[in-house]
Every structure is written in structure tokens, then in C-alpha cells.
Amino acid sequence: MSLLGREVFWPPADELVEVAERIRARLGEWPDVSTRWRVCLTVPESPGAQDVIVFTEPHDADIDALLHAGAAVIEAHGERVTLRRGEARFALQGARSDDWLAALAAFLDCNFEPHDALVLALAWRAENATRDDAWPTDFDTFPRVADLLPAPEPRFPACPDALGLYPVLPSAEWIERVLDNGVLTTQLRRKTTDADDLKREIERSVTAGRKHQANLFINDHWREAIAAGAYGVHLGQEDVETADLGAIAQAGLRLGLSTHGFYEMLRALHFRPSYLALGAVFPTTTKVMPTKPQGLARLRRYVQLLKGRVPLVAIGGIDANVMSDVLATDVGSAAVVRAVTEASDVAEAIRALQTKFADQR
Template identity: 80%
Template sequence: MSLLNREVFWPPADELIEVAERIRARLGDWPAAETRWRICLTAPESPKADDLIVFTEPHDADIDRLAKSGAALVEAHGGRVTLRRGEERFALEGEWSDDWLAALAAFLDCNFEPHDALTLALAWRAGDEKKDDAWPVDFATFPRVADLPAAPEGGFAPCTDRLGLYPVLPDAEWVERVLDLGVRTAQLRRKSTDASDLQREIARSVEAGRRHDAQLFINDHWREAIAAGAYGVHLGQEDVQTADLNAIAKAGLRLGLSTHGYYEMLRALHFRPSYLALGAVFPTTTKVMPTKPQGLARLGRYVQLLSGRVPLVAIGGIDAKVMPDVLATGVGSAAVVRAVTEAVDAAAAVSSLQQMFARQR
């Protein structure tokens, strides 16, 4: 867990490494960092792929040359911080403490990706290491994600604070079957490019949702969901760029958004969604994930930060075996896929999972 005896800052900065060491010691036990990032306080002649080059003043450095080396670049001045990593840009605005670079080194050592480590570092405040719980949990200190389009006026229609058991299902037959078993939150994730098939499956699922007075979300296909009068839609981070959020909100549909860490949570909250999905908690084979599994420790911290601010759904690799640990974080809902659709006895599986939620109340 020690940052000492390795090159964390370049050029070497004894005072920074001492502060970083103190902060890291108060953050708890986290998996070893997969990348040993080197925070460069000035641009090196020969940057490396695991360099994170920081500029805290306006500069005339050849950004394109540095970026082509594979290094990540951070420009922090004027109340704005921009991280450039390959073709990706992460822009944040707000205030930060003088210790933010030391905090950045500490959170990178906790195995957070640079954009999430940066988000946490900007939320860090001098003296936090003296608290009983040093982890940043005060939402007011977190930065804002910059350069986002305006959120729909009035936000999205709300849903219940605790959505409970949330099966994600492949077709309308499964939706009907699960709702008949007493589940009141479900999602249709129909993997089809056939327009008539989508329309038919969505319409049938929406009707089942109405019949059971259930919270039935449609994954991705927001146009068809609006046309069918669905309760809500669930979108990924990439879909926010292409979906007409104003049309979804105007139609009165709820919106759930996927997130995979601190930066994406802040980005999603800007659009005032009906709930946030946090994941993937564990490895999953149901879809290709853009990030590594979050794990229970991170999930617990996300819930601690966001509980009461927006309904939360844990998702990714969750089954009956791990469900008690997931619910112990305080999250009000957990999405499951194979735990229901691949169960030998779906009715028994649903009943057992529902009982776990009942014991949580």
C-alpha cells in the first residue's frame, strides 16, 4: 500500500509524495494498481504510455506530440480540469484543494482509472485524512462535468426510490412470466434489428407491465418505447449522445442510465435521470463491458455518495449467492439476468431473490 520507493512524481517531489503517502494510508485496502502511473509535473522529453502529464498553467507544449506517445494529459487552471487520454476527453469544473495532485496519486494507487481518480482528487479537501472516514463522500465537494448539453427541462418522471428485484429479460414471454410471479420492476433487453419483431415484443411487454402495474423499462429502443407508451427506457452512456432525451422526457417516460464509475455518475446526474445503474459489480458474460468489474467496495462507496439523491440499481454478474453482499451496501435495487433466465426453476429463483429484498426492509 506504500507509495514510497517508486517513481510516482517526475521530477521527484518529496513534499508531494509525503502528502500522497499520508492520504493513501487513510483510504483503506484496495487492489494493487494495474498501472503504475507516473505523474509528470513537467513534460518529459520521451513520455511513456503510463505517464500522466500535468499542466497547471497556460502553456505552449506540443499537446498532439505528447498525446501520440500514449501519455495521458491533464490541464488544470481557471477552475477547469481537462483530461485527455487518446481520443477521449474528460472535462471537469469546480474548486479543488492544494493537495489535489497528491490525492490524485493516492487514488491512482487504489486502482481507479485516471478519469475517476481525477474526479476523486478534485473532491478531496485538505484535512480529510484526519477524519474517521477519509473517503470523499460529501457530494458538495465533487466537481461538475463540463461541456454537456442542457438537460431536459424538469428532468424525467420519478420512479420509486427502491426498485427492488430487477430482472433484465430477453423477450416478452419472459417479461410476462416474471411479472406473473410478482416482480414489479423489469427490463426488456431485446437484441434484434428486425423492426417488426421489436415493435411486437415491446408492445407485448408494455401491455404486460400495464396489466401488472409494473415498472417496465425498455433497453435502448427509446423511439419504440415512446410509441408503445412504455413506463421507461434504459440507456447506456454512449446513447446519451444520440438519443433525444427531450422527446423521452416530454413523453413522460422514466429514464435509467448506466454508469461505470465516479465520472460517469456525475455525467449521468446532469441529465436528472429517474435512476442510475451502477456496474458492472462482478464479471458478466451477458454483454461486453467497457470497464473492469467495480466490486463491492466501490459499490458501497457509490451508494454512500448517492443514496437519497437518486434511486440506485446494482448490475452485472449478480446472482443469489452474492445478492446478500450486494444488498448489504444499502443499494435499493439489483438487476439480474442469468439468475432468473438460466435458473432450473425460475419461480423458485424469483421467490428466493424476492425474500432477500424483503429481509432488507
């Protein structure tokens, strides 16, 4: 867990390194970092992809040139902190402690990407280091994401705190099959460009959901979900900018949002969704993921922070072999795909998975 033996700050700052070392030692074991980050307090002579360059005062630096060189750039003024990396921009608002730069280095060393490490660094408080568990868990210390559109009114309807087993399925036939086997939460993820096929599949799935009084979500296709009177829709982070969240809320549909780390969780919570999906927990081949697998340790921290604020769903690479470990985080729900669709005996697979949920109660 040592930060010594490599350049952590530029220019070298022994006092900051000592504080970062103390914070890092309190955060426990995490996977080895994929990038040996360097926090730069001034612009280095040859900035590169391992550099996080921090400005806390007005400056005349060429930000575009730094970004072109691959560096990440943080500008911190008052309670507003903005991170830019490539074309991505992450704006945060909130108080920060005197140790936030040391905490940033420590969380980067825990293998968090800069935007998530920055969230944690801004949530860090000196008193964390005096607790048995030093990890930031007080939601009130976390920053908020700035520059977002207002959350829609009315709020999205609530869904159960624990959604249980949550199969994500490719067709209405599969939806009917799992609901007939006692599943109460499911999602239609229909991959098609055929509008007629999509309409038929959604309407058939919604009919099955009503028959079983189940929580049926439609992936992505929110217009068709509204038209069919679905229970809810599930959207990705990228969809928040393009979907009409107000229309979804006005129609009385529940909203589930995908998240892949602390920043995206805070961003999603701003819109007051009905649930958050946390993933991908493990490697998955069912879709291309924008981030590395989160793992159980991160999932546990996410649940620790968010449990009771919003229903949570673990997703990504989950099957019967890991289900008990996933549920041990107290997440309340877990989405599965191949654990059901590739099972030799679907009814038995569902029964075995449902038993694991019962065992955790």
C-alpha cells in the same frame, strides 16, 4: 499501501510524495494497481502509457504527440480541469484543494482509472484526512462535468427509491413470466434488427407491464418505447449523445442511465435521470463491458455518495450467491439476468431472490 520505492512524481518531489503517502494511508485497502502511474509536473523525456502529465500554467507542449505516445494529459486552469487520454476527453469544473495532485497520485494508487481518480482528487479536502473515514463523501465538494448539453425539460418522472429485484430479460414471453411471479420492476433487452419483431415485443411487454402495474423499462429503443407508452427506457452512456432525451422526457417516460464510475455518475446526474445503474459490479458475460468489474467496495462508496439523491441499481454478474452482499451496500435494487433466465425453476429462483430483498429491510 506504500507509494515509496517507485517513481510517483516527475521530477521527483519528496514533499508531494509525503502528502500522497499520508492520503493513501487513510484510504484503506484497494486492489493492486494494474498501472504504476507517474504524475509528471513537466513533460518527461520519454513519455509513455504510465504517465499523467499535468499542466497548471500556459504551455507550448505538443499535446497530440503526448497523446500519441500513450500518456494522459491534464490541463488545469482556474476551476476548469480537462483530462485527455487517447481520443477521450473529460472536462470538469470546480474548486480544488492545494493537495489535489497528491490526492490524484493516491487515488491512482487505489486502482482507479485517471478520469475517476481525477474526480476524487478534485473532491478531496484537507479535512478529510482528520476524519475516521477519509473518503470524499460530501457531494458538494465534487466537481461537475463541463460542456454538457442542458438537461431536458420537463424533468424525467420519478420512480420508486428502491426498485427491488430487477430482471433484465430478452423477450416479452420472459417479461410476462416474471411479472406473473410477482416481480414489479423489469427491463426488456431485445437484441434484434427486425423492426416488426421489436415493435411486437415492446408492445406485448408494455401490455404485460400495465396489467401488473409494473415498472417496465425498454433497453435502448427509446423511439419504440415512446410509441408503445412504456413506463421507462434504459440507456447507456454512449446513448446520451444520440438519443433525444427531450422527447423521452416530454413523453413522460422514466429514464435509467448506466454508469461505470465516478465521472460517468456525475455526467449522468447532470441529465436528472429517474435512476442510475452502477456496474458492472462483477464480471459478466451477458454483454461486453467498457470497464473492469467495480467490486463491492466501490459499489459501497458509490451508494454512500449518491443514496438519497437518485434511485440506484446495482448491475453486472449478480446472482443469488452474491445478492445478500450486494444489498448490504444499501443500494436498494439489483439487476439480474442469468439468475432468472438460466434457473431450473424460475418461480423458485424469483422467490429466493425476493426473500433476500425482504431480509434486508
